[in-house]
Amino acid sequence: MLIDSHVHLEMPQFDKDREEVINRFLDNGVGLVINIGSNLDSSKKAVELARNHEFIYATVGIHPHESRNAGVETYAKIENLLKNEKVVAVGETGLDFFKNYSPRDIQTKEFIKHIQIAKKHNKSIIVHCREAEDEVLSILKNESAKDIGGIIHCFSGSMQFALECLKLGFYISFSGNITYPKAKNLREVVKIVPSNRLLIETDAPFLSPQSKRGKRNEPAFVQYVAEKVAELKMLSLKDVERNISRNIHILFGIGDYEDKPKTAYKIRNSLYLNITNRCTNQCVFCERETDPFVQGHNLRLAKEPGIEELWKEIGDPTEYYEIVFCGYGEPTLRLQLILDLAKKIKAHHGKVRLNTNGHGNLIHKRDILPDFEGLIDTISVSLNAESEMKYNEISHPGFEGNTFEEVKRFIMESKKYVPNVIATVVDTPNQIDIPKCERIVKKELGVEFRVRSYNVVG
Numbered sequence: 001m002l003i004d005s006h007v008h009l010e011m012p013q014f015d016k017d018r019e020e021v022i023n024r025f026l027d028n029g030v031g032l033v034i035n036i037g038s039n040l041d042s043s044k045k046a047v048e049l050a051r052n053h054e055f056i057y058a059t060v061g062i063h064p065h066e067s068r069n070a071g072v073e074t075y076a077k078i079e080n081l082l083k084n085e086k087v088v089a090v091g092e093t094g095l096d097f098f099k100n101y102s103p104r105d106i107q108t109k110e111f112i113k114h115i116q117i118a119k120k121h122n123k124s125i126i127v128h129c130r131e132a133e134d135e136v137l138s139i140l141k142n143e144s145a146k147d148i149g150g151i152i153h154c155f156s157g158s159m160q161f162a163l164e165c166l167k168l169g170f171y172i173s174f175s176g177n178i179t180y181p182k183a184k185n186l187r188e189v190v191k192i193v194p195s196n197r198l199l200i201e202t203d204a205p206f207l208s209p210q211s212k213r214g215k216r217n218e219p220a221f222v223q224y225v226a227e228k229v230a231e232l233k234m235l236s237l238k239d240v241e242r243n244i245s246r247n248i249h250i251l252f253g254i255g256d257y258e259d260k261p262k263t264a265y266k267i268r269n270s271l272y273l274n275i276t277n278r279c280t281n282q283c284v285f286c287e288r289e290t291d292p293f294v295q296g297h298n299l300r301l302a303k304e305p306g307i308e309e310l311w312k313e314i315g316d317p318t319e320y321y322e323i324v325f326c327g328y329g330e331p332t333l334r335l336q337l338i339l340d341l342a343k344k345i346k347a348h349h350g351k352v353r354l355n356t357n358g359h360g361n362l363i364h365k366r367d368i369l370p371d372f373e374g375l376i377d378t379i380s381v382s383l384n385a386e387s388e389m390k391y392n393e394i395s396h397p398g399f400e401g402n403t404f405e406e407v408k409r410f411i412m413e414s415k416k417y418v419p420n421v422i423a424t425v426v427d428t429p430n431q432i433d434i435p436k437c438e439r440i441v442k443k444e445l446g447v448e449f450r451v452r453s454y455n456v457v458g
């Protein structure tokens with residue numbers, strides 16, 4: 001199911017065919033939309049639409065363009081509307097220093113007022129920001145908006161602004177403008193926003209995606225935004241839908257998402273086997289204790305799966321690009337299971353990949369790599385750093401001695417038994433020297449080098 005997190009169906013542009021537009025988005029797989037209020041009248045209409053349609057939710061607030069018209073009674077009425085159970089947030093609020101339809105000092109005052117109202121009613125906020133990144137950030141920080149969170153809607157800002165908003169716990173919502181040929185920088189921002197903080201929207205009737213440019217936008221077109229996000233993040237459309245359903249549920253408590261722990265899950269066209277949550281590292285960027293979800297799949301295992309259960313999940317291995325042994329933990333802790341299952345997968349013409357922290361020899365106190373010959377097609381090892389000191393700082397390995405050197409040796413030796421060997425690092429901000437890691441991997445170890453984005457798992 002697709003979700004459009006920001007629409008204005010109450011606007012006059014939909015007066016002639018509103019119900020047709022609604023039916024059209026339902027027919028196109030959009031199962032939930034959030035209708036945003038931008039002044040008192042539109043907020044009332046948004047609530048009315050939500051009341052009349054199970055799958056429409058509303059927000060109430062005064063857009064910065066209109067903040068010059070808001071008086072004390074307006075806010076009393078907005079607060080009253082907030083009591084409706086279909087109202088999920090306060091907004092759209094924020095600052096627009098591009099059009100400046102309202103004086104800047106009034107916009108600022110009203111933005112602060114929205115945050116205070118949202119806090120009073122325990123709701124999150126929908127933030128509009130245009131040419132006012134520093135000012136928006138400083139207000140969000142000064143007003144402790146982190147406590148309520150919300151959405152930076154129709155994101156069109158800088159990478160730095162996105163990172164700061166993420167630090168404040170906000171979700172970033174992208175719209176049709178990511179499909180525009182000139183939006184190269186914006187597309188780079190899409191790539192770094194973690195899937196668990198990402199939303200999509202149409203902002204209908206505005207900002208039609210490239211393929212519909214010149215036409216009125218409508219929620220059915222959110223599909224084009226979803227497709228672009230999937231392409232940029234190298235995910236499937238289903239992966240994007242799953243992540244967004246979960247994000248909306250966490251933020252607003254509406255809609256549904258699959259919470260059941262998974263022993264096997266699909267990302268793109270590969271099947272990942274979640275075989276353990278135990279690990280011999282404690283990486284600083286690992287979220288398995290705090291948020292065990294990867295691309296919307298719950299990986300917190302109640303118990304480790306056996307071979308029969310996993311084989312049943314796999315079905316026909318040739319249906320997937322590859323079967324990946326991973327887990328939110330270190331898979332080689334279950335070496336025998338890997339070997340037995342890999343044998344079965346290979347006998348059924350499947351491809352096998354192992355994602356590991358490279359501790360296999362330390363765990364089993366012997367060279368386990370010859371066991372992989374003919375069974376593992378690709379091995380991806382987390383090198384994580386350029387030196388022993390950095391490695392220990394980042395990974396906190398559970399072994400005495402120089403684990404970093406052992407991981408390097410593991411990578412080198414893998415080449416003898418596994419056709420494709422990849423060493424990875426995570427671009428943890430300000431923590432590792434990536435060019436140095438690349439030199440070590442390519443020159444010293446002689447394998448493929450890959451940088452994984454910080455905060456992007458799976």
Ligand code: SF4
Nearest residue numbers: 279281282283286329
């Ligand atoms: S190796 Fe992987 S599972 Fe283990 S702590 Fe590091 S990130 Fe988490």
